[in-house]
Amino acid sequence: MTVNDDSFTNWKNREEIAESMIPLIGKLHRERDVTVLLHSRSLVNKSVVSILKTHRFARQIGGEELSVTETLPFLQALTALDLGPSQIDLGMLAAEYKADDRGLSVEAFTAEAVAGATGANKIERGEGRDVVLYGFGRIGRLVARLLIEKSGSGNGLRLRAIVVRGGGEQDIVKRASLLRRDSIHGQFQGTITVDEATSTIFANGNAIKVIYANDPSEVDYTAYGIKNAILIDNTGKWRDREGLSQHLRPGIDKVVLTAPGKGDVPNIVHGVNHDTVKPDEQVLSCASCTTNAIVPPLKAMDDEFGVLRGHVETVHSFTNDQNLLDNYHKSERRGRSAPLNMVITETGAASAVAKALPDLKAKISGSSIRVPVPDVSIAILNLQLGRETTREEVLDYLRDVSLTSPLRRQIDFITAPDAVSSDFIGSRHASIVDAGALKVEGDNAILYLWYDNEFGYSCQVIRVVQHVSGVEYPTFPAPAV
Structure with a gap:
């Protein structure tokens, strides 16, 4: 048998395993309100190829592909448990099991890792x-x-x-x-x-x-x-x-x-300050797409390195408030043709940081350029840090944040050397760190953050709504704090 034959046989075997996972994932979702994730990516209603591609994505983050042969046993173990509404990450289960040296079976380890969603601990399903x-x-x-x-x-x-x-x-x-x-x-x-x-x-x-x-x-x-x-x-x-x-x-x-909300309307960025929403608050804002893109990585960088000051430059896709062709507009530059020009404009994202991160003392300035693409933008975050560091340290830290931290649903991480804006259409993260573009010199770091300013932002909106409605279910294993 040739190498090509071996490769194809391996692919067909993995296809068969992924196919067997689909009904298990669907049944957990329909009957128990359990959303099965893989490194924060939902596997619900996904095709065989999509499941395999999601497993392969782990290679870009962890250095090696995660196989369905590794995750299937955890999924099978979940179906045998008395689970309540929750989100369960197979990627995290597999990673933590590999690091565990107690010699537990997959079934015993899984039951322990998701104990907060079973038995007396589980959330009762509501009416919606x-x-x-x-x-x-x-x-x-x-x-x-x-x-x-x-x-x-x-x-x-x-x-x-x-x-x-x-x-x-x-x-x-x-x-x-x-x-x-x-x-x-x-x-x-x-x-x-x-x-x-x-x-x-x-x-x-x-x-x-x-x-x-x-x-x-x-x-x-x-x-x-x-x-x-x-x-x-x-x-x-x-x-x-x-x-x-x-x-x-x-x-x-x-x-x-x-x-963005004005006055005393709370501006909420899920993952950063959603837990500050008071139960009796009736009016709140999800801020802007750019605010959602920069605040999570800004918080992550401040937590680890300290941030003394920063500037964000957004290269933003054109939006519906601009003109297709030159015409009257209350904002002078936005009156010029959006598909034909780069348009300098203002952004309130920098000033909105203070509302979402009141403990951040750094002054953040900002500006924006609208460009002739219909979706996906990039924020260039230029930071003066509180200490000197290296590019490798920042990359390792942000990779870990995207995998295991409470911000893993907000921050994604990509190492692909040829990534361009259209690659991020449909991303469910608030922002994606481009590892190849990162620049670090002493106490200065420049982050390049892609974001789907339509879909990624909409996902953040849904997360806020889930939180204030009481149907934001806990994630297991719990992310590291």
Whole structure:
């Protein structure tokens, strides 16, 4: 048998193992609200090839590929346990088991590692929490996709309604079509049908009412059977407490803004300050995509090296508030053609750092350039550190942060030498450290942070909503603090 034959046989064997994992992952998700992860990447509803590629990704971080033959025994052990709602990372289980020298069986080690999700410790499955989207633009549609994807057993977040202004004939058909097909993020994974008579979109079995209103005061959500809901405002029309509080109508309990909040509205970056949200807080903001991209790595760097000062330069994809062709715009430069120009503009991300990281004493300045790409941006974070270090030390530290720290859902790490912006379309992390581009000299470090300013940010929004709704389930094994 040739080397090629050996390689192909090995691939077919791994395909068969990955195929056997799919029903186990699906059953845990549907019946027990357990999301199976691999190095913070969900394996729910993934194909055989996707599962194998996710295992291979570990090679870029840990130096060697993680095999499905290593993770399958842990997955099988999980199916035998009395698990409650949780997120369980097979990659972390395999890594910790390899480092454990007690000689435990896979079954015994797994039971011990996820003990917080079993027996008397497990969370009881609730009825779920209603969610309403106010506005249905780029972020609104991606948040809708994520909510539908995560509906699982129906005991988590439930997208019940979308509020939009009337758009004329076949409005709901056109909006459903925009949800079904996306020029950047591809086809919706599932089926979508429309009932025009009842103004309802059915997406993977989820009935989503489309409510037409020109103002928050026009809607009584209880009339649609919606109660105790979280409303996600995707319009950005109101950013202060007074304006956003207009949404606190019958049926709505909390309001989450997908833009930087003003005044005393808390700006929340999940993974950094989400645990500061008070239980009785009814209005909060998820800050901006750029703030979410820079704050987690900034916190990580400050925790380990100290940060004395910094500057962030964002090279940002163009957005819908710019003009396709030169035309009048209230902001002079944004009036120039977005697909044809690099456009210098302002960013509030640097000033927003203080809200998310009040303990950070360093002064952070910032500026931005909009460029002719439709999605994925890069933040160049130039930091003066509190001590001298080396490039190798920073790389090892950030790699470890991306794998094992509480920020592993926010910070990703890539070593591919030829990575470009389109490679990060669909990334669920708030930012991705480009290892090859990192520069360190003495007490100066320059980080290059890619981020999908649409999808990655939408994932952060969902994490905040899960947290304030009480359906953010614990992760096992618990990340190192």
